[in-house]
Amino acid sequence: MYQGILKSWNDERGFGFIYSSSFNSNTFIHISALKHMSRKPVIGDVIHFDVETQSDGKQRAVHCRIEGVAKKAQRKRKTHRKKSSFMSKLVIIALLAGGVYLYQQYTKITAPHTPINSAPIFEPVPVEPTRTFESGPSRSSQKFSCNGKKHCSEMRSCAEATFYLNNCPGTIMDGDGDGKPCKRQHCGH
Structure with missing residues (x-):
């Protein structure tokens, strides 16, 4: 030098x-x-x-x-930025972890508490024995029974639909209430 x-x-x-x-x-x-x-x-x-x-x-x-003049103090901004970016990432991770924890606590509080050995939710419904009837005065000697059919799509004939409408509870075959079931499919005009 x-x-x-x-x-x-x-x-x-x-x-x-x-x-x-x-x-x-x-x-x-x-x-x-x-x-x-x-x-x-x-x-x-x-x-x-x-x-x-x-x-x-x-x-x-x-x-x-x-000679006799000091060098500039080196700026530590670069290391400061690294620390701040590291700290910001650390803060974000901490916030996410806190959010997950709070969500879990919230779901524990709001979830319904049901004991493990609780009674069943649905109780069995007793099934009525099927009743067998002969349809009244009809041309055929078919026998029909009330076995849970409710809709016209489940019937095979007008006689069966009429039997269900007159003898079985809960049928949905007479939309206008005139006593004539399944007009479009089996008992048309």
Whole structure:
């Protein structure tokens, strides 16, 4: 590393020249070579530097520092950002975990409590024995019984539909209540 004195400095353009007894001519210095210093250079500063030869053959000062001037304190923003992003992720995870826990507690409170050995929800309905009737005066001697049929689609004839309508409870075959069942399918006009 070389040492020299800053002989000239153009603050508006950010460059100057260093005189060093090690070289025959002044060495060019650009402000970018001093970007890590805490202040700009002033004429008369002692500069420590390395030399780099440019493509045009001229020498340029690089890796410079001003004697007696501290380096800029390095900013810790990058590490701060990493900490803040880590902390924000940690906060999000904690909030999600808290939300899941609260939801589970809510469902425990609002869910109906039924003991394991509780009585059945549906009680068995006693089944009535089927009754067998002979249809009244009819042309056929068919026997019909009340075995749970309720709709016209379950009947095979007009006689069976009439038997169910007259003798069995809960039938749904006489929409207009005129006593004639299944007019469209079996007992039409």
